[in-house]
Structure formats: structure tokens, C-alpha cells
Amino acid sequence: MNEFRIYLSIETRRNFPKLTQDFLERAKTAEELTALNITSTSDSIIDDHLTSHASLLHSNSSNSMSRNNFKIYSRNSNNDKRHYNNIQLSNSSNQPSHSNKIYGQTSYDSCKDTELSHLSNLETNIPSSQNLQQPQHHYNNSLKKVEEVLIRDQLDVIYSESKALLRNERHQDLALLFKLVNRVPNATNELKKIVENHIYEMGINTIERVSGTAINDPKLYIETILDIHKKYLILVQNVFNNAQDFIIALDKVKKRLTQTAGSTTKSPELLARYCDILLRKGNKGVEETDLEEKFNQIMIVFNYVEDKDVYQKFYSRMLAKRLVGQLSASDDYEESMISKLKQAGGYEYTSKLQRMFQDIGVSKTLVPEYEKYRENHRATGIADFSILVLSSNSWPFSAPPNFILPIELKLTFDSFTDFYIHRHNGRKLTCLHQHSKGELQTFFTRQKYILQVSTYQMVVLLLFNKALNWTVERMQDETQIKSELLLQVLFGLLKSKLLVCTDINEDELDEDLKDTNIKLNYSIRLATNFKSKKLRINLNVPLKSVE
Incomplete structure (x- = not known):
């Protein structure tokens, strides 16, 4: 007579959570399941035996029960003899409550007993099928019944316990639980929903804690998403x-x-700002290998951005400013980032970005060619001159309002325009003065200073080569700069103490003055006593009304 044993293993501990303890209480009457011998080949009888076993596991236990013996008949189909199989159940009063065990085996390969804290752990092991004379489907039916009793009927408790395990980050126990649930068809669907809701809840709470300062600290915001x-x-x-x-x-x-996590444009903008931080000069503390890894991490977030066009718009603007202002840490890094975006978004997505790089490369060859042109034509103008020619349909810039250039600048711009149109007939050049800059040297002070200024600041300061005093109204008439831009330019130059206004006292200038407080009839003059600790002074600051 061939026989095999099924051992079921459950280990408990003290101080369990209530849900788990309730689950274990239902199995308490089956602390020791020994010698369950199945010798019958009849499907119906085996099912009956296991059904009795199932009802036992689901019955309420009584601590007063000291020992119960159940006799289950199983019929041998060959000789009609009856064999008695005893299921012995005991509740030993001298056994510690935290080490109750039910031993079980329901798989072909023997494996070590493992422990799932707070839950039953079903370890399965059945002798190799070559040693069994019973048909394989008898084993399968038995296994299914065990799974039904110990797993499927306990799914609500298991799902509830999984939430606690996720909250407490008990990942080893959760992995054992998953192996149990995965044995039951479709049972992981609910577990998957529980995990999904947990990740979202924890993630959104983490992001909301940093979203308030995200616009000023995009690095923290993006790295928080990456950590999640x-x-x-x-x-x-x-x-x-x-x-x-x-x-x-x-x-x-x-x-x-x-x-x-915020508006639909928030994540794309902050991701573009994070890229800008990494790709600008002065990004200390990031090695080359780390930077490549950062780019790979950026692409992880990029793949989950819903509106990638919003990201492209912000990235394009910031790239343009880095290229025009020569603020990029490295052209190789810029090209590497664009290459990754091309792989993710396609050729069309990055075509404008690539043309921007091409324009910068072409412009670098234009300057020496223009120098030769000036020598051949004996052109006059600015001695040290460089220029970028950008295709209007690739760059995110718009033409500013026209104003009158001083003669010192106009001669050079006119000369370059003639050179360029001669080479590219039919093209038109539009000056982007809001992105232009230059340097002036002072001659009205004892110490000579180099002033780094915007084109608008240069136009205003060059007025003082004509006269030492100007009213705001006369300045506007002479330059044709829009009033709101002119006031911003004057405000910055007054704050730097390079210009002086007799209608504004120093206390007001240092505290409450705004550019809108400057009136058209105010008189402006050069500060002839101007002094600075620096010989090279950067006065070029962004203007609110200009890109």
C-alpha cells in the first residue's frame, strides 16, 4: 500500500495584530496535524476527506478541547476493503502559545521550513511522483483543496495584513505572502491594487511636502520623484x-x-529647470560619470511626463539662453542630453534643438570671415565684435521693439548686414537687442573701469558722450526705447551709483524706490565721483519686460 503524507505548517508569535490573531485562532484547534494518510484513488472520497478537513479548519476552536479523534473512511477500488485514517487533533495546554505549528508539504521538492510573521506560511513538499502509485490528478485535487482551505478562504485576512506589511515595510514577509497568494488564480489582482494605492498614497504625500518650494528648488522636486x-x-x-x-x-x-503633483505644466517645467541646473557652468560637485547617470535619471521622469511639448518648450528656451549667453558647461553634455531626448521623442521632437546647435557652429565660422571682409573694405566700427546668426523658425526668440542705435553701434551693424546679405541674397537680419551685450570703459573717473552692460544700458550710457545731463523725457526721445524698458534700465544704473538723479535722495534710493517712481521730468547725470572695489563690473541684469 502506497501512502503519502501531507504536512501543513503554521507558525505564530506573541503580540500579533488583531486581524492575524483572528486568522490564527481559527486554526488553533489544528495545532498538530499528524499522519494524514490517503490511500484511496476515488476522487469523490478524497474530496470528502478534505472537505471534512476544511470544515474543521473553519470551525471555532474551544480551549477546553483536549483531544479529538475523527475517523474517515476511504474505499480501495480494487478489493472493496475499507481502511481507517485517523486525524488526530490536540490542543496541548503546556505548549507555548507563540510557537503553535502545523506542518505541511505540498510540492515535489523538499524545501526548508520558512516563516511568515503574522501570517500562516504554507510550505509544500510531496514525494516524487515516481514513488507514488496514485494517479497524478488525485494529488492535484488534494493540492487544490489545501490551497482552498489555507489560502483562498483566507484572502480577506491576507489582503488586510498586506496593507500593514506595506506600511511597516516588512518586505521579506510580504514576499512570502505574495508566494502564497500567487498560487491562487487571479488572487494577485486585489493585492496589485493594494500595492498600487499604497505607492500612490506614499508618493503623493512625499511630493506634496516639497512642492511648495519646488519652483525655487527644482533639484529637490525631481530628485524626490526619482527617490520614489x-x-x-x-x-x-x-x-x-x-x-x-x-x-x-x-x-x-x-x-x-x-x-x-501640481498642474499639468508643473512637472515638465521643473524637469527642464533641473536639466538647466545640471548643464550650466558652475555646477559644482557633479562628476562626469555622475552627470551621465543624472541624464539617464532625467529620462525616467521624462517618460512619465504627459505633455512632453510643454517640457520641450521650456527646455528650448533654457537651451537658447545657455547657448547665446555661452553658459553651457560643455557642448558634449548638451549633445548627449539632446541625443537621449531624440531616442525617446523622435527626430521631429528634437529637430529644432539640433538646428540651434548647427546655427552656433555656423556663426563661429562667420566671425573670422567677416574680419577679412572688414579688412578688404576698410570698414570702421567696433574693434572687438562677434555675432550669432540664428534661424528665426528654430529659436524661441521674438524681435524686440525698434529703437535708435547710437552711431558707435550702427556703423558695425550696418557693415555686417552688407557682408551677410552679399553672401545670402534674399535673407533678412533682425537684431535681437534683448540678448545682446557689450563692454564699455569709463574715462570720466580716475580709475578706469570695465562695465559689462546690456545693449539697452550701452545705448543710455553712450548718451553721456553727447551731454552730461539728461532728463528722462529727452532720453526717451533720443533713443526711442519704450518707456517701461527705459525706466528699468535707469533704475538699475541709479542703484549701481553710476548715475545720479538730483530728484531722488539716497535714502529713498536704498529703500523704497521702484522704477515706476522715476518721472519723465527727473534729471539724470553721471556720477563723476563713482568708485568700486572691482575693476570689472557686471551691470547686466535681466529686465522684466524683455525675454
């Missing part, structure tokens, strides 16, 4: 064995987090 991604990717890999359903659920959560 890394943490829960490890969870899916280690706990859920990289199951495809859980990977898809994680992707859905990350997309929701990227879209709902």
Missing part, C-alpha cells in the same frame, strides 16, 4: 519577483504622480 521611483522599483523586483502585472501597476502610479 527607485524605492518602489526595488519593492517590485525583490518582493513581487518583477511580476509583469506589478511592473505595469508601478508604471501607472508613476505616471499619475507626475501628472497630479
Whole structure:
């Protein structure tokens, strides 16, 4: 007579959470299940035996029960003999309550007993099928019945316990729980929803804590999203064995987090700002290898950005300013980032960005060619001159309002225009003065200073080569600069103490003065006693009304 044993293993501890304790109480009457011998080949009888076992596990235990013996008949189909199989159940009063065990085996290969804290741990092991004379389907039916009793009928408790395990980050126990639930068809669907909701809840709470200062600290915001991604990717890999359903659920959560953490434009803008921080000069503390890894991490967030056109718009603007202002840490880094965006978004997505780089390269060859042109034509103008020619449909710039250039600048611009039109017939050049800058040297002070100024500041300061005193109204008439821009320019020069206004006292200038407080009839003059500790002074600051 062939026989095999099924051992069921449950280990408990003291001080369990209530849900788990309730679950274990239902199994308390079955502390020791020994010698369950099944010798019958009849499906119906085996099912009856296991049904009796199932009802036993679900019955309420009584601590007063010291020992129960159940006799179950199983019929041998060959000789109609009856064999008695005893299921012995005991509740030993001298056994510690935190080490009750039910031993079980329901798989082909023997494996070590493992422990799932707070939950039953079903370890399965059945002798090799070559040693069994019973048909394989008898074993399968038995296994299904065990799974039904110990797993499927306890799913509500298991799902509830999984929430506690997630909150407490008990990942090893959660992995064992997943192995149990994964044995039951479709049972992981609810577990997947629980995990998805947990990740979203924890993620959105984390992001909201930093979103208030995100616009001023995009690095913290993006790195917080990346930390969430890394943490829960490890969870899916280690706990859920990289199951495809859980990977898809994680992707859905990350997309929701990227879209709902603020407005739909917030994440794309902050991601572009984070890129700008990494790609600008002066980014200390980031090695070359680290920077490439940062670019890869940026692409993780980029893939979950819903409106990638918004990101492209902000990235394009910031790239343009880095290129025009020569603020890029490295052209190689810029090209590497654009290459990654091209792989993710396609050729059309990055075509304008690539043409911007091409324009910078072409402009570098234009300057020496123009120098030769000046020599051949004996052109006069600015001695040290450089220029960028940008295609209007690739760069995110618009033409500023016209104003009158002083003669010192006009001669050079006219000369370059003639050179360029001669080479490219039919093209038109429009000056982007809001992105132009230059240097002036002072001759009205004892110490000579080099002033780094915008084109607008240069136009205003060059007025004082004509006269030492100007009213605001005369300045505007002479330059044709829009009033709101002119007031901003004058405000900055007054704050630097390079210009003086007799209608504004120093206390007012240092405290409450605004550019709108400057009136058209105010008189402005050069500060002939101007002094500075620096010989090279940067006065070029962004203007509110200009790109």
C-alpha cells in the first residue's frame, strides 16, 4: 500500500495584530496535524476527506478541547476493503502559545521550513511522483483543496495584513505572502491594487511636502520623484519577483504622480529647470560619470511626463539662453542630453534643438570671415565684435521693439548686414537687442573701469558722450526705447551709483524706490565721483519686460 503524507505548517508569535490573531485562532484547534494518510484513488472520497478537513479548519476552536479523534473512511477500488485514517487533533495546554505549528508539504521538492510573521506560511513538499502509485490528478485535487482551505478562504485576512506589511515595510514577509497568494488564480489582482494605492498614497504625500518650494528648488522636486521611483522599483523586483502585472501597476502610479503633483505644466517645467541646473557652468560637485547617470535619471521622469511639448518648450528656451549667453558647461553634455531626448521623442521632437546647435557652429565660422571682409573694405566700427546668426523658425526668440542705435553701434551693424546679405541674397537680419551685450570703459573717473552692460544700458550710457545731463523725457526721445524698458534700465544704473538723479535722495534710493517712481521730468547725470572695489563690473541684469 502506497501512502503519502501531507504536512501543513503554521507558525505564530506573541503580540500579533488583531486581524492575524483572528486568522490564527481559527486554526488553533489544528495545532498538530499528524499522519494524514490517503490511500484511496476515488476522487469523490478524497474530496470528502478534505472537505471534512476544511470544515474543521473553519470551525471555532474551544480551549477546553483536549483531544479529538475523527475517523474517515476511504474505499480501495480494487478489493472493496475499507481502511481507517485517523486525524488526530490536540490542543496541548503546556505548549507555548507563540510557537503553535502545523506542518505541511505540498510540492515535489523538499524545501526548508520558512516563516511568515503574522501570517500562516504554507510550505509544500510531496514525494516524487515516481514513488507514488496514485494517479497524478488525485494529488492535484488534494493540492487544490489545501490551497482552498489555507489560502483562498483566507484572502480577506491576507489582503488586510498586506496593507500593514506595506506600511511597516516588512518586505521579506510580504514576499512570502505574495508566494502564497500567487498560487491562487487571479488572487494577485486585489493585492496589485493594494500595492498600487499604497505607492500612490506614499508618493503623493512625499511630493506634496516639497512642492511648495519646488519652483525655487527644482533639484529637490525631481530628485524626490526619482527617490520614489527607485524605492518602489526595488519593492517590485525583490518582493513581487518583477511580476509583469506589478511592473505595469508601478508604471501607472508613476505616471499619475507626475501628472497630479501640481498642474499639468508643473512637472515638465521643473524637469527642464533641473536639466538647466545640471548643464550650466558652475555646477559644482557633479562628476562626469555622475552627470551621465543624472541624464539617464532625467529620462525616467521624462517618460512619465504627459505633455512632453510643454517640457520641450521650456527646455528650448533654457537651451537658447545657455547657448547665446555661452553658459553651457560643455557642448558634449548638451549633445548627449539632446541625443537621449531624440531616442525617446523622435527626430521631429528634437529637430529644432539640433538646428540651434548647427546655427552656433555656423556663426563661429562667420566671425573670422567677416574680419577679412572688414579688412578688404576698410570698414570702421567696433574693434572687438562677434555675432550669432540664428534661424528665426528654430529659436524661441521674438524681435524686440525698434529703437535708435547710437552711431558707435550702427556703423558695425550696418557693415555686417552688407557682408551677410552679399553672401545670402534674399535673407533678412533682425537684431535681437534683448540678448545682446557689450563692454564699455569709463574715462570720466580716475580709475578706469570695465562695465559689462546690456545693449539697452550701452545705448543710455553712450548718451553721456553727447551731454552730461539728461532728463528722462529727452532720453526717451533720443533713443526711442519704450518707456517701461527705459525706466528699468535707469533704475538699475541709479542703484549701481553710476548715475545720479538730483530728484531722488539716497535714502529713498536704498529703500523704497521702484522704477515706476522715476518721472519723465527727473534729471539724470553721471556720477563723476563713482568708485568700486572691482575693476570689472557686471551691470547686466535681466529686465522684466524683455525675454
